[in-house]
Amino acid sequence: MKRNASVVILALAGLAMIALALACGQEEKISGPVEGKTPATTATAKAPAPTATVATIPAAIPVSPTPKVEVPPTQPPPPPPPAQATLQLVSVTSPVPAGGNATVVVQAGPGASCSIMVIYKSGPSEAQGLGPKQAGSDGRVSWTWKVGTRTTPGNWPINVTCDGQTISTAFTVT
Helix, strand or coil: CHHHHHHHHHHHHHHHHHHHHHHHCCCEEEECCCCCCCCCCEEEECCCCCCCCCCCCCCCCCCCCCCCCCCCCCCCCCCCCCCCCCCEEEEECCCECCCCEEEEEEECCCCCEEEEEEEECCEECCCCCCCCEECCCCCEEEEEEECCCCCCCEEEEEEEEECCEEEEEEEEEC
């Protein structure tokens, strides 16, 4: 079986050499067994002469001019929204004696909607003067309220919110 495979491989290699020689237009002398001949016989194969086809190409091909495309001017991008004014604490009255007045002043954007929350030990203050306010054209907002006479002494947080921004501070009741 091994010998038969070797013979087939050699035969295929010989055929490949013949095909290569014919493709290159060369005469090839083949040695070895040729079908119907004795092993000592040689065969010669000659490839046919190559032929070529010539095509005629016109000297110039008329070309149409490229149509001009009008592109409308683009609009500039819209300006970015105005930067939101940063909420800043201007002042806070501290310390304040129980029964005294306290004041908080903040700087917001002009016309900003603002609220304040003062948180004591008993909870958020409901003192008069601590309602929502709107900033004036200068952006200033202030709240003044009376600290209750029975308010527990200590340090109490204050949260001010204007147009979504919150600032926190504290004041001391004595």
